[in-house]
Amino acid sequence: MELNTFKDSFERIAKKQKLSCSLTKELIDQVSQEIEHTLSSIQSGKAADIHQRLILANQKAKDAVVGSNNQSVGMLRELNINITKFQKLLEKLFNPDISKACRDIDFEPGIVNQIIINHFYREGQFDIVDCLLKEAGEDEPISLKLQFKEIHEILEGIKCRNFEPALSWVAANRDKLNESGSDLELKLHKLQFVDILQNQGRAGALKYARMHLGPLASCHMTELQKLMGSLLWGAKLEKSPYADLVSPVLWEELAGEIMRTFCNFAGQSFQNPLKVALAAGLEGLPTLLKLVNFMSPNTQEWQDMKQLPVAVELGEEFRFHSVFVCPVSREQASEENPPMMLPCGHVLCKQSIHKLSKGNSRGFKCPYCPLDASAAQCRQLYF
Template identity: 55%
Template sequence: MELNTIKDAFDRVAKKQKLSCSKTQEVIDEVGREIEEAMAKLQSTDNGLGCDLKSILLELKTKLNEMAPMNQLEGSQRELNIGLVKYAKILEKCLNPDISKAYRNVDSDIHIVNQIIASHFYRQGLFDLGDCFVSEANEPDATALKSPFLEMYGILEAMRSRNLEPALNWASKQSERLLENGSSLELKLHQLQFVEMLQKGSQNEALKYARTYLAPFASVHKVEIQKLMACLLWAGRLNQSPYAEFMSPTHWERLAEELTQQFCSLLGQSYESPLSVAIAAGIQGLPTLLKLASVMAAKQQEWQAMKQLPVPVDLGREFQFHSIFVCPVLREQGSDENPPMLMPCGHVLSKQSIVKLSKSSTRPFKCPYCPLEATVGQCRQLHF
């Protein structure tokens, strides 16, 4: 992948730069020692005769000439310069500034695109920017995307001020939906509120709070509730107790992140902005697309009308949201018409590959990846 090529070239230049820096420092230190020795001799000369001074300086000059510091630095500096020149050429080759070559004419609804952009601004908390974009894009309907995120950021702002009331009110209203998501967010918020009361030394108030809000969770979260009840013995000095971990600021950070995740989930939206994910994935796939466009142009072929790209676009695992199958033989992505087929040996090929290899529904054929043979009837369709 071209990004790996750039990284390897950068690593080589960085290594040469470190070697050059180390060599330069070594030469400077050596020259410095010789000068210091000469200075010491000059200071220890008692008679102050000019001939002694001249001999000391002449000896220093001779030693510096023998060391030839410039010659020592020339070799490492030359290698560094060569590496930098090569790196610049690789950057120029790989980072083609004309990214429009990778653009493909795709029909898209401008209103949906505008809503995606507006939603991105709102979910990032950039409400003024979102309002400005909605106004200039003339998308009044997109304003409805703002209010849920206003509520979310209001809750998060309150949590930064150690105020859990808005978060607790929201979690109480969404209690059933949170449980359906398998989230214990409401309990964690009550735990944090309970600990805050104990830190202030309000033992009776904390006990009353626990009976009201923590008791309903005791049957499922028995161990956590038991630890919290033990904290009652350390009211006002919880930081000196075996349960001081409950006071860690990381609990607030993690809970704020989990609340954001659950809030977006209940809105039917992903935790990360779809626009951010699309741009990040596009950046990773851009070098491959640019190279493809360049190769196809050289062959005077058009790739704009292709339903499927002739080469795979290698993205990281963070961009894999569902299972896909690409036939290792034909290099084509599986589809309803050409599904993946499991062979008796355990290897998987596309239906078209198996048909081409068998040449007959009854005639056995050899797997292209192992010595075993199979017939078409022995292959079973896989469902992802």
């Protein structure tokens, strides 16, 4: 359901509601004035009893005329109908029947369980994983569990300003960190230095610097000079030129970098696979629901469909691989139509090469340079 349709429907109801309120107020004011006039005539005491009855009958006749000519009743009835339609529109928009977009696909229970287990390990919910393993009858992934327990202990230590678990992990993986060009060890020591300076004073910070920062001087002299300059301000860093050293953002960035580096070394994706899959599904769900509603008379076609007839656009955050579009056919590469590199270095999709070579029966000229090629000379590329 398009958002513009929702907004237009809401605006129509709002206009009708304002008009209905205005007409009702005018009616109430008119009837109120008539009643006050009638009461004033009766209470004057000058009118005879029969005359008072005539006044009441006249008032009753006026009320009947006002009631028969009342436009607000029809307006309220129309407003109620529109509100009912709008309610149904809201239900379709915010509470759709997503089961329509489901297909009868046989999932491998073991793989699904492993995805869920990985998710809860990442979240540190180890008790939930133990319960799931027991009920599903799955083998406990000891190595994975120990890895994520270690990283959660490190992150919990960072929250409590306890750097020992993180520094021990960095020391054990120093070679890998150096190979990847990571300065994680320096960042840990910097935050530890600043924390000691604020809580223990200059003497404690200087002692820590001599013990731990000295070996890093050859590679990070500029950073260490900045830290030494901060010694002059002691516990008043917040009001100094070195205020950025005590920014809370540094702690958040450090925790994120530790998690990213840990996942890289452990062969795990930094982003939670289950969360990514759910987020991508939610973004593509409206398009799928529209397609299913359009194809509802022929549901079997939806079940048998191997490729969607429409594009499901996802955001840039869901693009994890290179996407190649053939410059000749303007079609995106796929497993059935992979990118192929010509001897000259230009790349086309397999189907385009098949057409240019007339079914692989003869050579052809590259569309972008004067060099000749044949289908047998082309090599498939893997992104």
